[in-house]
Structure formats: C-alpha cells, structure tokens
Amino acid sequence: MPRARDKSYHLIMVGAATPEYRALLPSALLAESRPEGRVRRTARDWFVDVVFFLFAVGLALLITAAGLEQGVDEPRSMIDLGLGLLCCAGLWVRRRWPVTLSLVVSAIGVWSVTSVGAAVVAFFTVAVHRRVVVTLAVGAVGLAGGYLFPLLRPEWATGSYWVEQAWAAVAVALVLAWGLVVRARRQLVLSLRDRAHRAEAEQQLRVTQARQAERARIAREMHDVLAHRISLLSLHAGALEFRPDAPPAEVARAAGVIRDSAHQALQELREVIGVLRADDLTEDAPDRPQPTLADLPGLVDESRAAGMRVRLDRRVDDLAEVPVAVGRNAYRIVQEGLTNARKHAYGSTVDVIVAGAAGDGLSVEVRNPWPVGVSSEPEIPGAGTGIVGLTERATLAGGRLEHGRTASGDFRLWAWLPWPA
The missing domain is CATH 3.30.565.10 (Histidine kinase-like ATPase, C-terminal domain)
Structure with missing residues (x-):
C-alpha cells in the first residue's frame, strides 16, 4: 500500500483509533491500516505475482536462447541465466522489500542481462508502492548500472553506445510512468472506497446518537411524569398509614386516587418502556401526546x-x-x-x-x-x-x-x- 494518503484516508484511519468508530468500520477497511508485510495475498495478488514471475523467467530464457544463437560464450550464458533466475525468484518478496530487491537486481544487472525482466518488475513495484523521490533514486541507480553493462559485456553490444543508453532511459521512463499511473489509480479507488466506508460509519454514528438523544429525552419525560404521579401515590398512602381512623369516605376517596394514579403511572411507564425497546427511533417516529x-x-x-x-x-x-x-x-x-x-x-x-x-x-x-x-x-x-x-x-x-x-x-x-x- 502507498505510504502517502490523502486527507480523507488520514481522517478515517485516525477515527478508527477510537473503539466506537472501529466497531462501525468494515473489517476489510481496518485491514488496510495494517503494515503491508502482514497483509496476506489475495487471489488477485497471487495471479499478478505468478504472471510477473513467468514474464521475468520467460524473458530470461528468451534472452539466453538469443545469446546462444549469436555465439555468446555458453558458460557465461549459463552463469548469466542462473543470476537472472535468482533475480526472478526474488520477485516473490517484491511486495515486502521492493526497494531492496530493485537495488539488488540493479547491482546484478550490471553484468547479467537475463535479469532485465526482474529489474523491470522490481522497478515497477517501487513506482507503485513508494514515494516518487524514492522511485527516482532507484531509477537513477538502475540507469547507472545500464551505463556500465556495455563495458562489462561488450558481446551484447548491437549498436551505438549512446543510442542504447537513450533507449534504456526511455524504457525506465515508460516503466516509471506506468507505475505512477497505477499508483494514482489505486489511491483514487482507495480514497473513494474509504470515503464511502466513512460516510456509512458516520451515518451509523448519527443514527446511534439520535437514538441516544431520543432515549435521553424520553428519560427526562419519564422523570417529569412519573415523579408527579408517584409523589401523589406516596402522599395518599402516607395519609392512610398515619390516619387509620379516618372516615370511610375519606379512605375510599384516597384509595380511589391511589388507584387512578397507579393506573396512569403504569400506563405512562408502559408507553415509555415500549418506545425505549423500539429499534427504529428516528425523527419521523410519531411522538406520544404531550401536555400543553x-x-x-x-x-x-x-x-x-x-x-x-x-x-x-x-x-x-x-x-x-x-x-x-x-x-x-x-x-x-x-x-x-x-x-x-x-x-x-x-x-x-x-x-x-x-x-x-x-x-x-x-x-x-x-x-x-x-x-x-x-x-x-x-x-x-x-x-x-x-x-x-x-x-x-x-x-x-x-x-x-x-x-x-x-x-x-x-x-x-x-x-x-x-x-x-
């Protein structure tokens, strides 16, 4: 993954540091925040790695066959092929150590022509996964090795030295441009995906906060209503307790008030509890009748x-x-x-x-x-x-x-x- 992120990705990753926010984020998005070396390859990653590996190996075999037809010394060609295949094997760690692999392949490429396929793949990986400054530095090292190769392996020279170096520079520029385009596209897709995930998470947070606010409002209403009702119950119950000799009419009247107040309190409590148990507390939900x-x-x-x-x-x-x-x-x-x-x-x-x-x-x-x-x-x-x-x-x-x-x-x-x- 690229180390540089746009602001939206930075915000989503900072927000994911809180437990409430992480609970709402998809697991796939949280996996993006892990160090790159710890992320397992997907089926697509395996397919791309196999294609790149076969490309580098196939190119090394073709170059070796072409050199033998042109009369290049066979023992030197076999050594060259061995070094090239070694560079191809190193492509399996290109995702974890792209810069190190590219520098090693560039150093081997000073003498081994069959490592050119692995060098292209390694440099492309650096362009996709690393900053532009690092990519340019690695490309400069590769070009420097290209200037030394004709001096160490003159049997592979087919034309003017400077013309070959110019074509090498063009090839490096094309690989660099290709990698930067892929990098920009990945960052754009990742940014859009992250924004979608963040919008979804923020929507869920807004819904949760709305539910909590509605429950808090209902709790306040519960206090205002039930405190009044229950205080009436306590008042009349206390009167009956301390005046057992009250006239039957007063006892009956107090008992009737207790009964009515208890009935109303239970009814209002039932309504409040029913609303609290509902899962769809939204602004569109109808409110219970309120006094004026x-x-x-x-x-x-x-x-x-x-x-x-x-x-x-x-x-x-x-x-x-x-x-x-x-x-x-x-x-x-x-x-x-x-x-x-x-x-x-x-x-x-x-x-x-x-x-x-x-x-x-x-x-x-x-x-x-x-x-x-x-x-x-x-x-x-x-x-x-x-x-x-x-x-x-x-x-x-x-x-x-x-x-x-x-x-x-x-x-x-x-x-x-x-x-x-």
Whole structure:
C-alpha cells in the first residue's frame, strides 16, 4: 500500500483509533491500516505475482536462447541465466522489500542481462508502492548500472553506445510512468472506497446518537411524569398509614386516587418502556401526546385533589394561544415545582403564577414557604436532578431558570421562556 494518503484516508484511519468508530468500520477497511508485510495475498495478488514471475523467467530464457544463437560464450550464458533466475525468484518478496530487491537486481544487472525482466518488475513495484523521490533514486541507480553493462559485456553490444543508453532511459521512463499511473489509480479507488466506508460509519454514528438523544429525552419525560404521579401515590398512602381512623369516605376517596394514579403511572411507564425497546427511533417516529399550557388547570386540580393548597394566578388571556413547545416546557416546570413542594413543603400553600404575552415571553413562577422544622410525613425519595433537568430544558428553549430561597423566606422557582410574536 502507498505510504502517502490523502486527507480523507488520514481522517478515517485516525477515527478508527477510537473503539466506537472501529466497531462501525468494515473489517476489510481496518485491514488496510495494517503494515503491508502482514497483509496476506489475495487471489488477485497471487495471479499478478505468478504472471510477473513467468514474464521475468520467460524473458530470461528468451534472452539466453538469443545469446546462444549469436555465439555468446555458453558458460557465461549459463552463469548469466542462473543470476537472472535468482533475480526472478526474488520477485516473490517484491511486495515486502521492493526497494531492496530493485537495488539488488540493479547491482546484478550490471553484468547479467537475463535479469532485465526482474529489474523491470522490481522497478515497477517501487513506482507503485513508494514515494516518487524514492522511485527516482532507484531509477537513477538502475540507469547507472545500464551505463556500465556495455563495458562489462561488450558481446551484447548491437549498436551505438549512446543510442542504447537513450533507449534504456526511455524504457525506465515508460516503466516509471506506468507505475505512477497505477499508483494514482489505486489511491483514487482507495480514497473513494474509504470515503464511502466513512460516510456509512458516520451515518451509523448519527443514527446511534439520535437514538441516544431520543432515549435521553424520553428519560427526562419519564422523570417529569412519573415523579408527579408517584409523589401523589406516596402522599395518599402516607395519609392512610398515619390516619387509620379516618372516615370511610375519606379512605375510599384516597384509595380511589391511589388507584387512578397507579393506573396512569403504569400506563405512562408502559408507553415509555415500549418506545425505549423500539429499534427504529428516528425523527419521523410519531411522538406520544404531550401536555400543553392549556392542561395546566387540570394539573392544579389534580394536586388540589391530592390535598395540596394551590393557588393559580393566570395572567394570560388564553392559555391555548401559547405555542405548543413553550406551553409544554412551562407545564413541565410547574409540574416539577408542585412535585418538589409536595415532597419538601407538604401542607404549605403553593402559588403558581403564569404571565406573559406574545413578543414579551412567558414567565412561570412556583412559590411556597420555606419548610420549618421536620415534617411528620414520610419523606418521598427523589433523584435530585429535577431542577437540573428544568434548567437544561429552559436553556435549550432559549430561556432561563432561577431557583432558591428569597429574602422573604420563600422558595421560588422562576423561569422565563421566549414567546415569539
């Protein structure tokens, strides 16, 4: 393989250094990055090597036969043939050591004319597999040996010395051009193949990343939805536990809320798990119905039915006019605020304020008194990442979120979301 690679091949090989990228690349492409001497010959390589070997051996036999007909000394011809066949045998290692083989054959070719076939194949291999500078240096060594050959073997001289040297230079130039053309074509084919493999691998990576992003989004939705439902379950279950003497009507009402909340939580969990198990999470997949700001009064009524004291201050004329994406984010922020108030400040009055207009943005505020002392209600467990998720949600929507204790001692969760005009 050529040592010089274009930028695309360099990028694909660098990318293949990471385990994730290598897992997506075809094994045939990774095999290209191995050192050349370790790559096994393919059937095509064996065919080409056999053809080149037979060409060099056949040319050596023809030259020997022609020399014997012209009266060249037979013992010298046999020695010449032996050296030529030795050079032909060396062609089987031309892929591993092309430069070394070409230099050795050039040195033997100073005296042996039958090595010319092996010299052509060896020089062609250098032109294909090595840099142009190295190829030119090896060709210069071969030409230098060609200048010495007529002086050592004058019996093979058939014409003017300089004319023969000029033809030798033309022959070297033709072999060099042939090798460079083959090298350029191989690099082009390899570059196109690598780009195709890289495009396929990058597409698979994009699909994988899209699936991971979709699963992360679903996980956030799972937290927002199930945390609210399960906190209601825990609240009513705790009330039944600590008030076993409650009137039967209240017990029945609490049990009904527990049943309905458990049913809804299981249904939503089943939908989420079903999506997570699907293999075709693409952008074209339909989303499950999402709440909007118009569903906010139902959320407040649900919390009131669970025993919370919630005051809703609507300063928006029509909640349905709020864009769907903005309304969904605002709904999730209020839902998480009510869940946190139910966990950490049960029994306190929670104020929910929704204000804004198109062009000015939408502000959402959830405020409740800071809890004093230790609550007698059982603590509802949580992951502690709800506020982090809300901050991320507001930031991705182009807004901002603030939370913390105010100067008056209340806990305030406030968010501003852009509402285009």
